[in-house]
Amino acid sequence: METNPILRLDYPDPDVIRVDDTYYMVSTTMHFMPGCEILRSYDLIHWEHASFVYEVLDSTPAQRLQDEDNIYGKGMWAATFRYNKGFFYILFVANDTRKTYLYTSKQVIGPWKKQHVEGFYHDASLLFDDDDRVYIVYGNKQIFITELREDLLGPKLDGLHRMIISEDWNPILGYEGSHIYKIHNKYYIFLIHSDAKEWKRIEACFVSDSLDGTFIGGDILNDDMGYRNQGVAQGGIVDTKDGEWYAILFQDRGAVGRIPVLVPVTWKNDYPVFGEDGKVPKEITTNSHNLKYIYQPLVGSDDFIYDFNGMGKDKLKSFWQWNHEPDSNSWFIDQEKNGYCIRTQKLAKDMTQTNNTLTQRMKFPSCAAFVTVDGAKLNDGDFAGIGALQGCFGMIALTRENGKYYISMQARKAPNTSLGQESENAHGVEYARIPVESSEVTLKLSVDFMNQKDEATFYYLTENGFIQLGIVHSLYFKLDHFAGCRFALFTYSTNQYGGIARFQNFVYE
Template structure:
């Protein structure tokens, strides 16, 4: 069989809390999506080198003010966290907790690529769960430091009455800043294997991958450090994830690395076995490149350009909304060939703007560009292109109370509102907008531009020093937005989105 190369990171983009399974000759990966909707993306690969989005587990998780970004509420950094993906007897299962609802969710389907997931909700948080099917019984193993095990019903949709529900063990405390979390659970060749990350204060003082193993499910467990490496990047450990095998019997782990403003990026790590213990990497290091068997498949990008030329009001899978969208206030069919966004509730900044449509950014650098038509905007409306995180940057058009239009660049002023860095009077009916993102070697800067014709570009404002912050817990995205500051009903028409990596 011919081979292809895997380069690490596999995806230089925000795909955190990964969990991978193999089903036949295909691999599927789920990831955390928090406040982005639809949620829990399912990615597919046939060669481990190339991944594409094939479905989502849910269109929306809940229908309330927080999830809808209404009533002054939001779920930034909440929503779905650290999902576990498993296949068992022809069914696929995804489970996770949501910090804002304080509930545990289980979704199941017999077709992972068709998005027809059945939803079940269980009260209570089960932090960073690992789902385990074992001899006709089902367990979820979870926790931070104090690792617990709870038994579910055989169909994994509810708590098992009088089932196992206990503390499994306590992980190390001495010299540890963040105790073990991020469970991935397996039974392999008579051993139970539980994988976690922890973050010691001593030694290198970075996130590392831990393995606990036992002959009996309830223990006793012994443990080892199975990976402690940062790939030479600022002491940011490659850790948290699970293992899987190939049809040829080789083993791999998919883990992730904190990579500053671009987010948490997945890395593929070869795994071998020694005396019943998994050995991660090559001589304790994550290889930057290695060969895997080639299986031919069309390669589809993670982030795309879009002409918004759709026959029905349904977007490509690469797009996600910031929180639940308002379906009455967006369309790609009302004006064919355009994304139309309509303003609704008043907002102070893009952080409160409903129907902001986003995609990931990618390293080492990338550019997003759009054309905005202005005739439908009303006094007080603001529309344009955003570099989205809590420390956001926007470039777009603001309409004054007298109807005058200004192209402006703005940033978070510190309280969620927007400070205008620079504004310039603008008289045209269309405007081209561009953001260039640079993630090389922690430069982490975004630059903002506008043009009246798409040929001659003018920088505006100042470079945005991008920063990954835990109040959003997500890498920078680019997004198309509009919101009203005076009255609802304005219309922003986006002709296209052009995306490139550079």
Template structure:
């Protein structure tokens, strides 16, 4: 082509079309392809905040922040540890897998932020308050009983909790939040499941209540047998009722959450979907108002696209790489990290060897599920990989240390020391029963380990690799079928771990952890 004018015209057209397309790119569901269940959300001016469930992890109840409802970052946690007890400490043979703190409620009232949650592990309802949601400090209050899936309600000068499953109960709290005011427990809705029918597998739960234009809207989830997770909304002109209810969404199993509006007056429902090994993932659903009801979805369906800014990477807001180098004044661990159960602070360090995470064994454990100080991050979809380098020269006989994908049916690639010899092993635990699939001699003090996750089309498969130089990677063992199990009730997590099977005192140094939203070794 030799016509300069035509070339310039084509170039201009290409640039304009490309720019317009980029500007018009929309957000897509899920808004976060990672385990962020039981969301509760508020908007303060043009800033959104969201809390979520992390159960047995510590610190717990993450606070996430967004300016556009789509792209989120973790900015705080409401507690470092829920309580100092055996199940949460992974001590005395006990654990809190699938328990810990569940569905939280995030609210803002007269200058104070409130996060309330509950835990069968402690048998209590826990309420945290702060004036500064991003920096704290948080004041902690707790009292029995553990009020299941409750919502916090401010009505006049009184504070209430609505909670329960099927039969929803209301109680008034003491003004200082120290407990339930005696004699205030009443039934708010006798059978909140009724709009979804009589053949029910999961009764209405997950309560979240909102007041919009003088009316009260109570969101719940139910699950009809042979059907899917279903959104039920009850409304009333008065907080105390009576309430009338309707099924407001039944599509893809997207359910449980509540309402949020934007500064320009648009409305959305924030909900989540059970999505296999990656966990329970958040969706946004457009809401329009008809005859005083919030109508969810587009013609009753959850759209793939949303009229919101496009999704960016979950790195580094939800997950992030870490070189374990710390300067004076740096946070000890970025907020993307959580410990599997309460950590033992005397036996992990970022200062024992500069630029490394050192994990030291303080006791003997039977397997990785009981290992103290396993440091975790979420896996993310559609695909993700985690890579680390580990110095194993401090290991003792019987020690096992490496990179895991953590759930009940876990798998890992690790170094094991046995009889004075070190080997690289790949282990899977289908139904929680361990099996070593491959074992390779290791003749050096450092090794690189990698795990790759493929959640595309619900494959839920993971693959493990090792490298002696960080350049040439070799597969090891067999693929892991990442099965979401209720005993853990959580999506798979990358975990850095070290545990002793014979005697305490051994240690390993992790030089870095890199996470990527691509997989390069297994296509």
């Protein structure tokens, strides 16, 4: 018996498929790269990394963090994942380029073929029908279905195109997050929306005997698992080899992000019933056909000892993603001293706008990480450290000024708790600074997300253990980044670029 949520990490907008006895899940990765991560499972409860669909997307100036550009709060999201006649299909939009992307592969591990689809399809879902015709369902408030050409790269001339569901009257969040399936010889569309009187995610389903018929339905899950009125909704459904059905949805958990929840699905008169007596079970079990399998962790420590076999750069461990597209010429692994190194290539205002920041998801309900920073090659005005990456960031870093070293704790406070407002104090504020004699320090960040406490505390290591520096900083999930808070290893220059920082022995607690 396992507990819900099944993953206590930020994996929003999930879609899930089964191929034989293996389940695969894709989720939104926004601005992080490599992107469009696919997870693998044999029991729908335990998951591990399978692959990234792309290393970089379009290499636009904003995706590369060129100058002051960025794609925070944009990038890829809400992919649809399908397997049909020996091919995997992933389709999503990127909200910075305003393009629709189709990736196909014979294997989950790739290589993936990249193509563009004519049009822009918000929260899209693909349907491969029994007659080999292909459709896409998409939209916000107004949900449309459009028949695609045989190559899937655009609408089919004179093909089906119609609005099938509308909720444009909802002042908070109308229907979106489409997932379409053909089951029991009927067509089912699963959607998310909010209660019209207060913000709360609710799962809905509509069904029709045909794609040109009337879709009838309504809400099928309105439950917060007893957690702060945060509803559970939006995701895919999947069957097991034994004929059972499950949905993987997500729930907002504050600054840590949106985390997956597994919901049993039964059928009554060919209509889906989510949960048990209208509730998401807090404990859940499934049947596995691979009981002895050992899953690799989705987060973890790294000693940065990599053997690239003299072939140059290779991939880092799969739990790392860069904040944006990395600059491959300005990061490297120091194989003599075992460290991840960043050489700054521009001036930056703060940790959010610097290249090659290495990130990992934070874990609910609490977690911590520490890392040793070697700043012997920093320039005056450089900062190198560990931070809580979000719009209202917090950080602790080694810095150099007039040839002397200091530890600095900085943060950008949020002006309010609303979802939509961006943070104030564009450059952040320094709340504490102490001098240090060494160019090598060990810095720590701990976070507490329980009951949306959402606080970050910063430390530095002394002979007597870790000592707190600066304030306890409040974190918030906001639309400016639209992603869960992450640990971030960063270096940035404020006066002269070209400085180098080395990160050693990252420990995830």
